Amino acid sequence: MPARPAAPPAGGLGWANLGMDIVSVNRVRRLLAEYGERFFERMLTPGELADCRTSSGLDVLSLCGRIAAKEAAFKTLRVRGRFLPWPDIVVRRSEGGWPLVELHRAAAEMAAESGITEITVSISHDVDYAVAVAAPIIAPAPAPATPIQ
Amino acid sequence: MADGLQTVKNWILDRHPERDDIASDLDLIENRLIDSLSFVEFVFLLEQESGTSIQMETLEVESIRTLGAIEQHFFHAPAQAPVEVQA
Numbered sequence: 448m449p450a451r452p453a454a455p456p457a458g459g460l461g462w463a464n465l466g467m468d469i470v471s472v473n474r475v476r477r478l479l480a481e482y483g484e485r486f487f488e489r490m491l492t493p494g495e496l497a498d499c500r501t502s503s504g505l506d507v508l509s510l511c512g513r514i515a516a517k518e519a520a521f522k523t524l525r526v527r528g529r530f531l532p533w534p535d536i537v538v539r540r541s542e543g544g545w546p547l548v549e550l551h552r553a554a555a556e557m558a559a560e561s562g563i564t565e566i567t568v569s570i571s572h573d574v575d576y577a578v579a580v581a582a583p584i585i586a587p588a589p590a591p592a593t594p595i596q
Numbered sequence: 597m598a599d600g601l602q603t604v605k606n607w608i609l610d611r612h613p614e615r616d617d618i619a620s621d622l623d624l625i626e627n628r629l630i631d632s633l634s635f636v637e638f639v640f641l642l643e644q645e646s647g648t649s650i651q652m653e654t655l656e657v658e659s660i661r662t663l664g665a666i667e668q669h670f671f672h673a674p675a676q677a678p679v680e681v682q683a
Contacts, residue, residue, distance in 0.1 A: 470633065474633065475633075478633075478637060482640065486640065489636055489639075490636055518632050518633075528657045528658070529657065530632070530635060530652065530657060531632045531635075532653060533636070533652065534653075552653075553653065
């Protein structure tokens with residue numbers, strides 16, 4: 448097998464790796480039916496689950512959107528050999544309804560290693576699928592200290 | 597093959613009808629037999645079949661990369677101490 452080309456690292460000023468994900472509503476419905484809400488308690492925080500709840504219970508499309516957004520955000524980090532740290536990438540509904548990503552613990556460490564300070568996401572869904580796209584926000588490297596003359 | 601490991605193998609095969617077998621050294625992740633969403637379900641299954649509680653946050657990718665690794669990490673019975681037979 449020929450050697451694979453090397454991808455640029457996750458961070459670096461002027462370079463942003465987008466992340467994208469798609470989640471099947473049928474797949475999530477099956478998981479919900481088979482395991483109940485407790486299955487998703489390993490993937491979503493109580494606050495995220497509350498964001499997905501309506502008066503009639505968990506809204507599956509919202510759930511799929513959150514899952515897709517977490518996966519898309521994780522893809523921007525370009526980490527090898529690690530699983531998605533589900534509870535560490537939190538996607539909340541902000542005032543106005545836009546999704547807002549918070550990075551905690553392992554996810555925050557992975558982002559910091561790449562100079563990523565924030566991740567912005569956009570979510571969309573329609574009947575059978577939810578999709579999300581994510582873009583990292585790279586902090587400019589601190590300017591080198593000017594030597595004292 | 598341990599019953600639990602066979603259950604794990606069957607679980608993967610059920611979700612990938614294009615395959616009729618999985619070699620013990622096949623990379624399950626590279627070959628997209630386990631993805632992020634199925635990984636959570638997979639952990640549920642591993643806990644159920646191995647009788648151990650698994651912390652997803654500390655689980656190493658290498659421990660579930662192949663069926664061989666899964667067997668070693670989750671279904672490997674500790675060696676029995678030799679039993680002394682009284683003459």
